[in-house]
Amino acid sequence: MKQILSGNESVARGCYEYGVHIATAYPGTPSTEVLENIAKFPEINSEWCPNEKVAFEVAMGAAFEGARSIVVMKHVGLNVAADPFVSVSLIGAPGGLVVVSADDPGMHSSQNEQDNRFYAKFAGYPCIEPSDSQEAKEFIGQAFDISIRFDVPVLYRMTTRVCHSKGIVSCGERNECGIAGFFPNPQKFVVLPSHARLRRQWADDRLQKLMEFVETSDLNRIDDGNGDIGIITHGVTYQYVKEIIPDFPVFKCGITYPLPVEAIRKFAHDKKQLLIIEELEPFIESELKTAGIRCEGKKYWPHCGEMSPDTVTAGLILAGIRKAVKTVPVPEPVIPRPPVFCPGCPHRGVYYILSKLKARVCTDIGCYTLGALPPLNSGDTCVEMGASIGVAVGMAKARKTGRGIVATIGDSTFLHSGMTGLLNAVNDNAGITVIIMDNSITAMTGGQLHPGSGRHLNGSEAPKMQFAALCQALGCDRIKVIDPYEIKQTESVLKEALNSDELSVIITNRPCALYPHENRRLVRQAPFRVNEDQCIGCHACMRVSCPAVSESDNRTAKGKTKSHIDTVLCTGCSVCAQVCPVNAIERMSENNDFRKDP
Amino acid sequence: MEGRALTMQEHITNILIAGVGGQGVLLASELLSDAAFLSGSDVKKSEVHGMAQRGGVVTSHVRFGIRVYSPLIPSGQADVLLAFEEAEAKRWMYFVKTEGRIVINQKRLKPPVAFLKGFEYPADPVKDVKENHGHVLVVPATEIATTLGNPRTANMVLLGALSGYLEITDSLWENAIRNRVPAETVPVNLDAFHEGRKLTS
Ligand SMILES: Cc1ncc(C[n+]2csc(CCOP(=O)(O)OP(=O)(O)O)c2C)c(N)n1
Numbered sequence: 193m194k195q196i197l198s199g200n201e202s203v204a205r206g207c208y209e210y211g212v213h214i215a216t217a218y219p220g221t222p223s224t225e226v227l228e229n230i231a232k233f234p235e236i237n238s239e240w241c242p243n244e245k246v247a248f249e250v251a252m253g254a255a256f257e258g259a260r261s262i263v264v265m266k267h268v269g270l271n272v273a274a275d276p277f278v279s280v281s282l283i284g285a286p287g288g289l290v291v292v293s294a295d296d297p298g299m300h301s302s303q304n305e306q307d308n309r310f311y312a313k314f315a316g317y318p319c320i321e322p323s324d325s326q327e328a329k330e331f332i333g334q335a336f337d338i339s340i341r342f343d344v345p346v347l348y349r350m351t352t353r354v355c356h357s358k359g360i361v362s363c364g365e366r367n368e369c370g371i372a373g374f375f376p377n378p379q380k381f382v383v384l385p386s387h388a389r390l391r392r393q394w395a396d397d398r399l400q401k402l403m404e405f406v407e408t409s410d411l412n413r414i415d416d417g418n419g420d421i422g423i424i425t426h427g428v429t430y431q432y433v434k435e436i437i438p439d440f441p442v443f444k445c446g447i448t449y450p451l452p453v454e455a456i457r458k459f460a461h462d463k464k465q466l467l468i469i470e471e472l473e474p475f476i477e478s479e480l481k482t483a484g485i486r487c488e489g490k491k492y493w494p495h496c497g498e499m500s501p502d503t504v505t506a507g508l509i510l511a512g513i514r515k516a517v518k519t520v521p522v523p524e525p526v527i528p529r530p531p532v533f534c535p536g537c538p539h540r541g542v543y544y545i546l547s548k549l550k551a552r553v554c555t556d557i558g559c560y561t562l563g564a565l566p567p568l569n570s571g572d573t574c575v576e577m578g579a580s581i582g583v584a585v586g587m588a589k590a591r592k593t594g595r596g597i598v599a600t601i602g603d604s605t606f607l608h609s610g611m612t613g614l615l616n617a618v619n620d621n622a623g624i625t626v627i628i629m630d631n632s633i634t635a636m637t638g639g640q641l642h643p644g645s646g647r648h649l650n651g652s653e654a655p656k657m658q659f660a661a662l663c664q665a666l667g668c669d670r671i672k673v674i675d676p677y678e679i680k681q682t683e684s685v686l687k688e689a690l691n692s693d694e695l696s697v698i699i700t701n702r703p704c705a706l707y708p709h710e711n712r713r714l715v716r717q718a719p720f721r722v723n724e725d726q727c728i729g730c731h732a733c734m735r736v737s738c739p740a741v742s743e744s745d746n747r748t749a750k751g752k753t754k755s756h757i758d759t760v761l762c763t764g765c766s767v768c769a770q771v772c773p774v775n776a777i778e779r780m781s782e783n784n785d786f787r788k789d790p
Numbered sequence: 791m792e793g794r795a796l797t798m799q800e801h802i803t804n805i806l807i808a809g810v811g812g813q814g815v816l817l818a819s820e821l822l823s824d825a826a827f828l829s830g831s832d833v834k835k836s837e838v839h840g841m842a843q844r845g846g847v848v849t850s851h852v853r854f855g856i857r858v859y860s861p862l863i864p865s866g867q868a869d870v871l872l873a874f875e876e877a878e879a880k881r882w883m884y885f886v887k888t889e890g891r892i893v894i895n896q897k898r899l900k901p902p903v904a905f906l907k908g909f910e911y912p913a914d915p916v917k918d919v920k921e922n923h924g925h926v927l928v929v930p931a932t933e934i935a936t937t938l939g940n941p942r943t944a945n946m947v948l949l950g951a952l953s954g955y956l957e958i959t960d961s962l963w964e965n966a967i968r969n970r971v972p973a974e975t976v977p978v979n980l981d982a983f984h985e986g987r988k989l990t991s
Contacts, residue, residue: 196827196835222838300838324834324861357836357861358823428861435860501864526881527911529810529901531844562844566903734905739812739845742900753905760941761812 197361199354202325203264203292204229205361206332211369212236212262213287214254216247218608219637220266221301222355223294227264228640231649235366239649240640243577243608244269248276248291255289255345256381258372260336264292267308268576272609274311277345281315282383282391284343284398287372288336291317294350297471298498303557303576305496307472312347312449316399319347319449320411323430325359331446334411342398342405349448351471353428353498403450411446414459421513422463424456424480424487429471432504437513448476453483460485467492467511471499530565535740536705536715536763538631539563541676542600544736544767545683546570551598551625551690554587556580556610558602559636559704560629567735571600578609585613585622594623596690601626603659604634604642611666614697618667623693625686629676630659631704639707647709659699668697676700679770705763717764718780720757726776727754733768733777741768802855803956804863808882809874810899811845814945817970818872819850821949824966825958826854836861845901847878872952874945875899876915883919891925893951893990895944897932927951927990934985943982950986960987 197205203226207215215238217227231238241247244265251263263273270277270293277291293311296302312319320335322328328350335346379387406412417440425433426445433442443459445451460466468477468489477489492507493499508514533540543563546553547570555561555571556579564571573583580599588594601610606628614626634640641647646656660671670692672685682700689696705715722733724744729752733741740763744756757768759780769777805822809815816837823835831854838849851863865885871892873879879894886892894916903909912918920926929951931944946967953963964980971979 196823196833352838353836353861356838357834359834359858359861360827360832431859431861435864438859500862501860505864523881523884526877526915527901527904527909529845529847530903531811531846532902534844559844566906731905734902737902739902741902743905 193363194360195363196358197325197329198225198356198358199322199325199328199350200225200356201229202328202361203332203348203350204232205363206329207236207262208233208366209329209364210333210336211260211367212336213259213369213371214238214251214261215264216241216250216261217264218242218244218247218269219634219640220269220294221637222296222352223264223266223269223292223350224637224640225355226292226294227649230262240642242643244273245276248273251289252276252280252285255285255287257374258287260288260369261285262290262292265294266302267293267295267306268302268304269293270308270311271306272577277311278315279383280345281317282388282395283381285339285345286343286375288339289345290332290335290339290348291345292348292350294352294355295472296352298352300352303574305472307475308347308349309448309475310473312349315345316395317345317347317449318342318402318406318447319349320446321349321427321448322354322446323427323444324354325357325361327446328354329361329363331411338405342402344398344402347449349427351427357428399450403453406447406450406452407455409447409452412452412455413444413446415442415444417441420462420464422459422466423469424466424476425469426476427471429469429499429504432499432501433469435501436504437508445476449479451476451479453480453485456480457483457485460487469493469499469504469507472496531562532565532737532739533559533562534706535738535761536765538676538700538702538705538715539629540736540738540765541679541682541767542627542629542686542700543568543570544771545679545686546598546600548683549686549690551686552587552596554580554584554597554599556599556601556605557636558605558629558634560600560602563600567737577605578613581610581613581617581624581626584624584626585617585620588622588624589620593693594625594695595693598625598627598690601628602635603628603630603632603644604640606659607642607644607657611662614663614668615666617695622695625689625696625698627698627700628659628663629700631700631702633704633707633709635704635707639704639709641709645709663697663699668695670694670696671699672696673699673701676702677765677767679767705765715763715765719759719762719764720766720769720777720779721759722755722757723776723778724754726774728752728774728776729754730773731755732771732773736767736771738768802853802858804868805852805870805872805952806849806863806868806882806885807852807872807874808847808849808878809895810878811848813848813874813899814942815848815850815874818945818949819852821963821966821970822852822952823854824970825962826852828962828965829958831855832858834858834861847881849882870952870955872948874948877912879919880912880915883922886923889925890923891927891955892919892923893927893929893948894919895932895948896928896930897944929986929989931986935982938978938981938985940978940982943978946979946982947986950983951989953983953987954990
């Protein structure tokens with residue numbers, strides 16, 4: 193049966209077909225839909241975990257027990273899971289453990305562009321890279337074969353374009369596999385230094401065997417072609433190469449670590465020139481150069497940013513293989529559309545007030561990071577998940593006061609890696625203000641559940657973590673819960689906290705407007721409209737940065753544009769109405785509410 | 791519109807759909823790739839999720855033909871640009887072949903930052919596009935959809951308008967739509983689609 197599937201859906205399909213038992217993940221673009229789609233197969237036990245490290249450890253434990261296990265994360269997630277990822281190298285993964293890392297060349301939705309193939313080399317694991325949806329499914333089977341045969345975790349490297357592109361996939365049936373159970377063996381599973389030293393050689397031998405294996409593995413492939421210029425490529429870049437220079441001989445690496453060095457040497461033998469076209473770092477290129485194979489790559493192709501058919505062409509022109517063609521005229525810049533808080537977003541009120549109070553804001557990773565963009569401009573630092581509280585504490589130390597310093601952190605991010613930061617703030621007596629933005633969901637990545645959501649991935653009820661009780665248990669005693677739709681209350685609570693030398697925790701409690709998984713009425717009420725007769729064109733309502741509020745075509749007597757509210761987009765949160773100085777924004781009656789979803 | 795329908799078997803058909811988060815670009819491209827798949831073509835489709843959904847620019851590349859490699863359209867190779875918004879038509883027109891077509895939704899979405907200095911919305915994006923391209927069709931999709939009873943089906947009107955340029959039969963389009971939209975909304979969506987299709991076929 194053929195289906196049209198995204199790369200992420202294909203990985204999920206592969207998990208189903210190749211008998212995966214346990215799947216764990218922490219959401220992160222572009223990887224998120226893998227677990228969401230695995231969860232559609234009741235045969236596989238799948239669950240979100242609070243962070244990637246925990247997700248890795250759960251999958252690792254399942255693999256120790258002999259279950260086929262998969263753990264999914266975005267590239268930076270592997271930094272969080274790096275400790276177990278590297279440490280398990282001396283143990284192995286008897287049941288089969290595949291680690292999906294979705295890299296994000298071009299940083300479409302990430303804070304960095306790290307190339308996770310280096311992690312495979314660092315830990316001594318094979319790195320498998322599918323180039324389209326069909327391979328994303330098929331290679332899962334081979335990844336488990338390798339993992340089980342060599343007792344090694346496999347790094348399954350996807351990239352944004354593979355994850356989020358769709359293609360046609362032939363689907364098959366599920367192959368059910370047994371779970372062998374755990375065979376106690378302290379020398380293997382308990383990495384005391386004395387045991388680990390013995391295992392070190394074992395791991396080295398394993399890598400040697402993998403190096404022999406890849407020389408003949410059919411994960412790597414040669415496409416015959418004409419001419420004496422050979423291309424080595426991998427991942428989605430292979431597709432661009434085939435699009436632009438379909439007639440060239442191509443060595444396609446399905447495994448990029450370890451590389452089939454001898455097979456490539458043979459391929460290179462009758463070629464005048466060997467070109468490495470790879471996305472991001474010169475990983476293949478330096479491996480081959482180390483092995484003494486003459487090749488060129490980054491001389492012609494960029495090592496930052498995403499590859500595309502256009503960048504492949506540009507490199508070929510630089511290398512003198514393609515004649516420069518008439519270039520498409522570059523268009524003049526068109527108005528940017530920086531992402532903004534959705535209509536009804538509970539983060540809006542908080543950042544509006546923080547901006548008004550000119551607070552020093554150490555923000556974190558999530559939808560609320562958008563508060564740093566104009567017109568709110570409220571966000572001074574943002575590094576990686578969970579950093580906000582530690583950074584705020586550090587600033588307070590250096591400044592010798594926490595007054596005016598705020599850490600804003602989303603609920604999912606707080607559970608991911610903010611709790612220990614808060615514990616440290618308590619311990620340090622840091623006088624900062626911590627705002628936990630509880631919208632009861634992981635919103636930025638598309639509305640995934642977390643331990644504070646009260647629901648399992650399969651829809652059943654789960655224990656609901658209580659933020660106020662948790663913070664209290666961590667030792668905070670100034671905790672306030674506020675409704676971020678109430679601008680006056682938000683302002684007075686924030687003001688008080690910012691002017692104090694004590695550690696204050698403020699928890700906001702409106703659900704996400706886009707993914708209100710509990711009570712929709714909490715974020716969807718009758719919309720507002722602008723009474724243009726009263727509007728004075730002051731644009732105060734536009735400073736709350738809402739997509740539903742824009743300039744009207746009408747002007748005031750002084751020539752200022754009035755405001756307009758798109759009643760289809762408006763969710764009725766009332767924040768703009770609360771900041772209007774002349775009460776020109778009024779709620780429409782309920783029966784005027786014609787918003788119906790088609 | 792003059793010109794013959796694009797035949798899909800003689801080359802790869804490249805369609806770029808562009809708009810703003812929340813306009814239904816992704817559903818439209820999903821339906822297009824489904825319909826192309828049902829017609830027996832090899833299909834690839836690519837888009838980027840994430841930040842784009844928070845009011846940002848959304849594009850989707852759909853390519854179909856006998857054998858498709860790259861999921862991305864090389865710039866200057868799009869046969870049709872289906873723009874859900876006027877400034878987006880201007881932003882992406884450079885992707886279109888000289889002889890390609892541009893379908894523009896008669897709709898301006900000014901981003902919330904447009905009131906700030908340096909972020910002004912273009913005075914007349916459609917005019918700018920027409921100065922650069924010969925085959926431009928402006929569709930009052932929201933107006934048509936509203937007349938039909940639901941402004942939210944504007945994306946289906948646009949998809950219908952696009953469909954007139956492609957060799958995919960009516961029944962395949964209908965199947966694609968029935969398979970993907972909620973059952974109770976099939977009639978409104980089909981009405982909107984057909985109304986759009988009338989504009990180009
Ligand atoms: C280590 C790591 N894992 C995952 C992500 C992807 N990611 C970006 S924001 C985010 C969480 C957002 O949730 P939350 O903190 O609840 O804020 P919200 O978006 O709901 O406002 C995640 C998981 C990441 N950037 N880094």
